[in-house]
Amino acid sequence: MKVAKRFRWEGAHRLPWHEGRCRDLHGHSYEMFVEVEGEPDAQGMLIDFKHLKRALAPVVDEWDHATVVAENDTKLLNIMKESGWRHVVIPYDTTAENICVFFADHLVNEHRDLLEARKIHTVRVRIAETETCYAEVARSLSD
Numbered sequence: 001m002k003v004a005k006r007f008r009w010e011g012a013h014r015l016p017w018h019e020g021r022c023r024d025l026h027g028h029s030y031e032m033f034v035e036v037e038g039e040p041d042a043q044g045m046l047i048d049f050k051h052l053k054r055a056l057a058p059v060v061d062e063w064d065h066a067t068v069v070a071e072n073d074t075k076l077l078n079i080m081k082e083s084g085w086r087h088v089v090i091p092y093d094t095t096a097e098n099i100c101v102f103f104a105d106h107l108v109n110e111h112r113d114l115l116e117a118r119k120i121h122t123v124r125v126r127i128a129e130t131e132t133c134y135a136e137v138a139r140s141l142s143d
């Protein structure tokens, strides 16, 4: 059985090495589906949606209306720091693929107890930057 919860936020980013428009600072209305897979309990519930919300909403709130900056993008990082503009730093480039990894790892690493208590064995995170494309990563709790 799988259940999923959707999260949305507005954010800016850039990919300094990109040959097209993604090189420059720009924004997306990010949409994220967090899907968990496992066996429902005797009452027929896999996980209470509010527990998924509690696990991820604080992080989504930090990211909302912020610029997500790759740790090695010192040019952008310096601008953000000097200006005092709202930003979050991640240890890799800010592709949709890597943002999937960030949220999947956060859920598995910081909320493993919740997932294990609900007998969830797999987590998938899908990130859409636009209406027509998405990236998705799966994490097994047994890894």
Ligand SMILES: [Zn+2]
Pocket: 013, 022, 026, 027, 028, 129
């Ligand atoms: Zn983009």
